[in-house]
Amino acid sequence: MRTALVMALVIALAGPTTSRAQQRGGAAAGEAQGRQPAASSRSARDAAPIDLTGYWVSYVTENWRYRMVTPAKGEYRRIPASPAAVPLINAWDPAADERAGNQCKSYGAGNIMSVPGRLHITWQDADTLRIDADAGTQTRLIQFSPRASAPAPRSWQGESTATWEPATGGGSLRVVTSNLLAGYLRKNGVPYSERTTVTEHFDITSLPDGSKLLLVTTIVEDPLYLTGPYIVSPHFKKEADGSKWEPTPCSSTW
Amino acid sequence: MLIHVVGRRAIVAFLLVVLAASRASAQFDFVGSWAPLGTEDVQNDSLPVDYLGLALTDEARIRALSYDESQKSMIERQCAGWGAAYMVLGPFGLRVTTQTDPVTNRVVSYTIGAWEDWNEMIIWMDGRPRPTEHALHTQAGFTVGRWEGGGLAARTTHVKAGFIRKTGVPLTDQATIDWRFFRHGDVLTVLMVATDPVYLVEPEIISKSFRLSRTPLDYRSECVTGYEGHEPGDSVPHFAPDQNPFVDEFVNLYRLPREAVLGYRETLYPEYRKKIKDTYVPPPPCTESCGAAGNFVLRRQ
Numbered sequence: 001m002r003t004a005l006v007m008a009l010v011i012a013l014a015g016p017t018t019s020r021a022q023q024r025g026g027a028a029a030g031e032a033q034g035r036q037p038a039a040s041s042r043s044a045r046d047a048a049p050i051d052l053t054g055y056w057v058s059y060v061t062e063n064w065r066y067r068m069v070t071p072a073k074g075e076y077r078r079i080p081a082s083p084a085a086v087p088l089i090n091a092w093d094p095a096a097d098e099r100a101g102n103q104c105k106s107y108g109a110g111n112i113m114s115v116p117g118r119l120h121i122t123w124q125d126a127d128t129l130r131i132d133a134d135a136g137t138q139t140r141l142i143q144f145s146p147r148a149s150a151p152a153p154r155s156w157q158g159e160s161t162a163t164w165e166p167a168t169g170g171g172s173l174r175v176v177t178s179n180l181l182a183g184y185l186r187k188n189g190v191p192y193s194e195r196t197t198v199t200e201h202f203d204i205t206s207l208p209d210g211s212k213l214l215l216v217t218t219i220v221e222d223p224l225y226l227t228g229p230y231i232v233s234p235h236f237k238k239e240a241d242g243s244k245w246e247p248t249p250c251s252s253t254w
Numbered sequence: 255m256l257i258h259v260v261g262r263r264a265i266v267a268f269l270l271v272v273l274a275a276s277r278a279s280a281q282f283d284f285v286g287s288w289a290p291l292g293t294e295d296v297q298n299d300s301l302p303v304d305y306l307g308l309a310l311t312d313e314a315r316i317r318a319l320s321y322d323e324s325q326k327s328m329i330e331r332q333c334a335g336w337g338a339a340y341m342v343l344g345p346f347g348l349r350v351t352t353q354t355d356p357v358t359n360r361v362v363s364y365t366i367g368a369w370e371d372w373n374e375m376i377i378w379m380d381g382r383p384r385p386t387e388h389a390l391h392t393q394a395g396f397t398v399g400r401w402e403g404g405g406l407a408a409r410t411t412h413v414k415a416g417f418i419r420k421t422g423v424p425l426t427d428q429a430t431i432d433w434r435f436f437r438h439g440d441v442l443t444v445l446m447v448a449t450d451p452v453y454l455v456e457p458e459i460i461s462k463s464f465r466l467s468r469t470p471l472d473y474r475s476e477c478v479t480g481y482e483g484h485e486p487g488d489s490v491p492h493f494a495p496d497q498n499p500f501v502d503e504f505v506n507l508y509r510l511p512r513e514a515v516l517g518y519r520e521t522l523y524p525e526y527r528k529k530i531k532d533t534y535v536p537p538p539p540c541t542e543s544c545g546a547a548g549n550f551v552l553r554r555q
Contacts, residue, residue, distance in 0.1 A: 050403075060522050061307040061459050062296045065508060068527050072508070075540035078293050086545070116524040135524070167281050170403020172438070188536075201438040203405065207457065208432060208449050215461055217436065217443045227546075231293050233443050233461035244525075254531050 043126035044144035049164055049171030050204045052129065055245065056119040056214050056236035063232065067114055070187045070254060079190050085225035092189025094252035104250035107136035108156040108183030110192045113200070113216050114234045118245055129162065129173075136250040142175055154181045154194060173202040185220065185230060187254075193224040212238035281401050282437040284364055287471040288348040288464035292546075296460050297343055299420035301507070302500040305517030307458075314424055314453035315516055316495040321422025324491035327482035335371045335477075337416040338395050338431055342446045342462040344372060347471045355380075364399070364406075370475035377408045384411060391415075391427045399433075406435040418448055418458060423517070426452045440466040455519045509537045 060068055066078075074090050081089065097103055107115060117135030124130040129142040140157045144164075152159060158180035165172045177198040185192055201217040214236040219229050298304045302323055310318070325331055336344065349367035354360060361379045368374040373392070377399040385396055391414045399408035410431040418425040429450040436443045441463050448458040484491075493499070505515050511530055514521040520529075 058524055059459060060524075062294055062461070064295070064306040064514070064521075065510065066295060068514070068521070069508075069510065069530070069534055070536050071540075072537040073539040075544045076546065077544065078295055078546065080293070080546045090539075116527050118524065165404070167404025168401070170405075172404055172436070174438070201436070201441075201443075203434075203436050203443075205403070205405070205407070205434045205445065207447060208430065213445075213447075213459070215434075215436070215443065215445055217438060217441060217461075217463060219441065229291075231291050231441065231463045231465075233294070233445075233463055235445070235459060235461055248528075254534075 044129070044162070044164065045123050045126045047164055047166075049166040050173070050202075052121045052173065052202060052204065052214065053123065054121060055239040055242050056121065057239050057244070058116040058118070059213075059235055059237050060116050061235075063114065063234075066186050067116055073188055075188065076186070076190045079185055079230055080227045081190060082225050082227045085191055088191045088225070089189055094189075097252040103252040104136055104138070104156050105182070105189075105252070106184040106187045107133070107138050107250050108192075109140065109158050109160070109177045109180055109198050110183050110196055110220050110222075111185050112136070112138055112140070112157070113218055114232060117248075118239070118242075119214075119236060120242060120245060134245055134247045137247040140177075142173075151179055154179055156181055156183060158198075170204070173200075175200040175202070191225050192220060192222045195224055196220060196222040207237075214238065280361065281404055281406075284406060284435065284437070284442075285350050285352050287467040287469065288350065288442045289467040289471065290345060290347045291463055291465055292345075294462055296462055297345065297420075299343075301504040302421055303498060303502075304421050304504045304515060305419070305423055306504075306510070306514055307522065308419070308423060308517035309454060309456040309458075309519035309522055310423065310517035311453055311455055317453070318419075318421065318423045318517075319495040319498045319501065320492050322491035322493055323422075324484070328484045328488070328490070329479050329481070329486060332479045332482070333371075333477035334416075335373060335393055336420065337393050337413055337418070337425060338375060338397075338410050339418050339425070339446060339448055339458075339460075340372045340420075341366065341375060342444050342460050343419065344369065346372070346473050347467065348442070348444075348464055349471045349473070367472070367474065369473040370477060375410075377406075395431070397433075404436070406433075408433040408435075418450075418453075424453050425450050428452060429454075442466070456522070507537070509535055 065071060073092055076089050097105055112133055115135045117133055120132040122130050124141060127144040131140040131142065138157060140160060142160045142162045144162050158177045160175050160177040162173055162175045165174055180194060180196050182194050183192055184190060199219040203215045205213050205215065207213050215233055217233045219231050220226065221229050298306055305318060346369045351365050351367065353362045353365065355362050363379055364377045366375040373394040375394050375397055377397045379399050384398065389412060391412045393414050393416065395410040395413035397408050397410040399406055413427060413429055415427040416425055417423060429448060432447040434445040443461055443463045445461045446459065448454065504510065505512050520526050
């Protein structure tokens with residue numbers, strides 16, 4: 001009896017310890033509260049608390065006017081643009097972008113998840129998540145292991161590092177992206193600079209019909225062209241297959 | 255012997271308390287004040303006919319087009335407020351408090367505080383059963399929650415027939431609203447999935463983020479009725495659905511496709527963007543209220 005009680009006590013204490021760990025807030029800004037540290041011995045793929053792989057389609061029920069059509073030149077409502085950004089906003093010239101080979105400026109990591117289209121998420125290897133977007137034919141590589149090599153040249157999708165944030169019965173993916181080329185937060189030329197950092201949190205939930213929804217809380221921070229974080233949360237419905245996958249090139253006007 | 259018995263009982267009591275606490279643990283701290291960010295366009299209520307981002311049935315569209323904002327000037331409707339969905343559609347932040355059982359210290363419920371035109375929402379966390387189908391339906395409805403996968407999941411039922419958008423888009427009392435609350439650092443993202451078998455072809459899905467506020471928020475305000483041009487007994491302001499004078503106001507202001515403004519399902523998917531690519535003409539450059547502070551579209555003069 002005594003042995004059983006002691007064992008039960010050990011088990012019980014192990015449970016609440018986990019719960020307490022989950023309740024501790026992250027000390028660093030942006031660190032999710034209530035998350036357990038990921039196991040370090042397993043690959044990111046094996047340690048995944050949620051399955052992000054598959055085809056996902058944008059479900060554009062918010063920010064419709066800023067995403068589905070090109071807004072008027074000069075309009076930047078709901079974006080905390082800095083005074084330094086305003087002349088650039090008013091000088092937006094899509095034809096010049098096209099001529100300069102910058103037609104992908106609105107498809108960079110600061111905005112790509114808000115561009116209506118489909119995502120195809122796969123594991124490139126055990127520690128690299130790959131996100132292909134058919135809009136603009138963009139590819140993001142999300143690294144879970146620190147890269148030892150020198151930083152790559154700046155690019156539209158930059159360099160992304162990720163951590164799992166497991167929780168009881170699920171969890172979340174946190175992605176931090178930097179080393180970006182300057183781009184646009186909207187098609188009509190609202191800028192973000194090369195100094196931008198994009199922090200994303202990927203969460204999955206079920207819809208009432210049993211299908212899956214991917215929610216990407218996106219926090220864009222730019223010390224140059226934003227006065228504060230620009231936060232949006234585009235969401236995607238899961239699709240059964242890639243039959244509607246249709247890569248299209250970047251366009252500076254559409 | 256007595257010491258052994260007392261010791262065992264103490265251990266058993268301790269185990270029960272610990273296990274109960276384990277089951278009740280919140281996965282993040284939900285309590286506090288969450289300030290609105292205003293960076294997402296989800297209100298869609300600045301012009302009378304704006305159903306962008308909705309997948310409406312024909313019946314819903316007809317009802318919405320018959321709505322006249324002047325209804326809110328009727329003295330008996332001035333303080334009617336808005337339904338549960340307005341938590342994310344409205345402009346305010348969230349003030350979350352909790353109620354605990356004084357004996358077990360377990361969370362019984364969370365309460366999201368009321369605004370001037372929105373009733374408080376109580377999220378019951380104690381596993382209580384829902385009322386019967388025929389129980390009272392209210393603006394706030396009845397909401398039950400649970401911790402799930404790192405977030406707080408909740409479902410609202412028993413809502414009173416009303417609106418899902420301030421532009422008169424209706425919602426029946428058969429609607430359910432599913433909520434997910436995700437916290438990432440100081441950012442709380444609220445996901446709303448509204449389902450209505452009568453008026454929505456597909457769920458309305460809105461996600462909106464809030465930021466933890468160091469300053470307590472309190473939006474409580476008394477609603478005071480007053481004469482606004484309608485006497486008791488006046489007819490209810492409305493339009494014949496096919497004669498709504500504002501049907502093209504938003505369409506013309508931003509040169510938007512009419513079927514998008516009127517809430518047709520196909521307009522929510524990327525294929526629609528490709529469909530209108532060759533016909534869409536952007537509006538002229540913005541000259542007024544163009545920036546972050548101008549979060550609302552221009553009102554008609």
